[in-house]
Amino acid sequence: MAYVVPRPDLTLWERLYLPSIVGGMTITLRHMVATIFGRLFPKKIETHRSLLEMSSTGALTMQYPEEKWPMPEGYRGAPVLVMDQDGREKCVSCQLCEFVCPPRAIRITPGSITGSDPHANVEKRPREFDIDMLRCIYCGMCEEVCPEEAIFLRKEEPIFVGTSRQGMVRNKKELYRLGGVMNRPIKKWEGK
Ligand code: SF4
Ligand code: SF4
Structure with a gap:
């Protein structure tokens, strides 16, 4: 009532x-x-x-x-996507980060790997991966949950500005540009 x-x-x-x-x-x-x-x-x-x-x-x-x-002591950084040592996208578009993100800042459109790619039809990679930085609360849960160590919070560029709401949405290309290569143990194609 x-x-x-x-x-x-x-x-x-x-x-x-x-x-x-x-x-x-x-x-x-x-x-x-x-x-x-x-x-x-x-x-x-x-x-x-x-x-x-x-x-x-x-x-x-x-x-x-x-x-x-x-930035203050406790600042964790902003989320970015990273590639592995061979320049391959680590993200397999499982959408776990999208699911746990508290303010729903992440939007993923999964895509399959096709064509002449040696890993075609084996794994997925995101067709689109957007993070709305106006929604992001920099909590780091996406980094915590990612099984592929494909998304990290980085502090390199703590302040960023935009002149429109759309301008504050980082797309896949921009996220990979900011993230670069991460030499970490998890490499999804190892042993395949
Ligand atoms: S840091 Fe938190 S709010 Fe920002 S994209 Fe990751 S899970 Fe979402
Ligand atoms: S970044 Fe990690 S958790 Fe998010 S879709 Fe890609 S593999 Fe899954």
Whole structure:
């Protein structure tokens, strides 16, 4: 049965909206003062010290791309695809990573290997492999679950920008470009 949440009755003072506007402006003013004094005395603003120390100007805003602050300790990196020592795609498009990805950032279209490829009709490889970086929460579960060690979180390019939602979706080609070759024990064609 649906539960209707009752709307609270606003007092006359609340209906004026003035307290909320003044409250909002006070917060803005407080940040403005902190920023100004942060520029003048960066070492003296204790609460923002770690951020200010990262910035050469003493400001709380990073001037990207001229300025690049180091990522926090716990940052794992962004997911990319890797190839094996022979330049073969390690991914077999099993879709496990797509299944476990909490925000459903991964979209895979499996494809078969056909034609003159020596491994034709033996294994699959992804026809399309997209990761929506606006959805990704950098949790690393795709890396954990992958049976082929084909997807890894890498820290090399911590910050990336896009001018559209579509521009923030990394396709297979881009993911392999960023991932490169990974010399790891698991090599799916070994012994075949
Ligand atoms: S890091 Fe997490 S959120 Fe990002 S693609 Fe992998 S499983 Fe999904
Ligand atoms: S990256 Fe790994 S888990 Fe994801 S589809 Fe490819 S082989 Fe499967």
